[in-house]
């Protein structure tokens with residue numbers, strides 16, 4: 001047993017740190033050791049329970065109903081608001097889209113109206129559920145959705161309209177009241193994706209109207225495993241009424257086993273993340289969350305202002321909550337800047353060029369990062385200088401041109417092997433498979449000049465090769 005645990009620790013040492021505030025994407029750290037400990041204990045206690053049947057594990061049902069009650073109160077759900085605890089933001093969004101589609105069986109080719117900044121999870125939902133996507137450009141100055149253009153994009157096939165509070169890439173809040181009003185006027189559902197802002201905004205003094213306080217908003221998603229700082233695997237999808245949720249449920253009695261009865265895409269559903277979320281939310285409480293939200297948002301606004309003042313950096317949009325993106329001028333590229341920050345112990349996420357917008361670097365600030373504010377500013381300042389000294393990565397013009405002309409549908413496995421090698425992602429030598437180079441800037445710069453469909457195809461080819469069993473016995 002000790003050998004196995006030692007191996008776990010050894011493998012964990014190779015991961016990005018989940019605590020300490022230096023990983024500015026993927027993880028959220030409250031900095032509260034006791035909250036983490038309670039979450040860990042709850043995970044261990046409930047790891048074997050199964051939310052598949054809420055009559056057999058009433059504990060899990062109670063956790064879930066309590067969490068939904070808390071979220072409904074935070075997000076101004078009127079009496080009658082209902083919800084479901086899911087495994088994450090993507091599952092909450094999948095279910096919102098699926099429930100909307102299945103509430104309109106008479107629509108032959110159902111569609112979804114999205115601002116161009118909506119999370120990729122909506123595209124995944126459309127792909128899974130056979131729903132058409134109508135993407136509407138956002139205001140190019142503010143990166144907020146354009147409610148008139150979205151209203152004009154709705155037609156008889158529209159089953160759902162979406163707004164973000166805030167959007168992941170730029171951290172701005174869409175004009176929810178105008179979007180929801182236009183949707184309601186046509187009797188179309190309106191979902192607010194508050195996955196990343198929904199546990200922050202209600203705790204701020206200057207909270208805008210983004211949730212069920214807005215008439216016409218029919219569902220809201222909010223992730224617990226982001227700013228409720230709970231262990232991974234917990235999000236909530238709220239519906240304004242039980243009637244709106246009905247089409248989300250699935251039952252199947254026509255087989256020889258138990259009648260399957262599910263509220264989520266999962267059937268067997270671990271009680272562990274639900275119990276852990278319940279325990280952490282109860283432990284931190286409203287006062288705790290108010291403090292954590294103020295700490296993270298204050299640090300974010302300060303950091304964005306400081307970053308915007310660094311010679312060579314521009315903040316893309318003023319952050320509404322805890323996320324923002326920066327761009328570089330022609331003296332450096334954001335990919336080299338990301339590598340320089342990584343070399344100094346800070347992980348930030350590059351965002352590739354999109355619809356004429358240049359690439360950017362994404363910062364998600366959690367409460368634990370605020371405690372290391374001065375370190376982060378020093379690292380950012382030094383990294384900008386270093387990236388400018390290195391200069392931007394040059395992608396050979398003939399390579400960039402080739403990338404723009406490649407049709408991913410015409411490429412076979414050998415072609416992908418060649419492209420991955422060209423991108424610096426193949427393991428090289430006698431080894432098969434792929435690897436990540438120490439410096440990602442050349443890879444990112446190449447992906448950046450490729451059209452989105454080629455990026456997708458290349459990265460799928462990469463993933464396909466990355467996730468293979470180790471060769472040989474042992």
Ligand SMILES: *Cc1c(COP(=O)(O)O)cnc(C)c1O
Pocket residue numbers: 087088089090091093119121164166167168193194195196223235
């Ligand atoms: C994180 C996020 C999601 C997706 O959530 P996952 O938990 O990663 O599946 C959706 N929308 C927004 C705005 C997000 O920030």
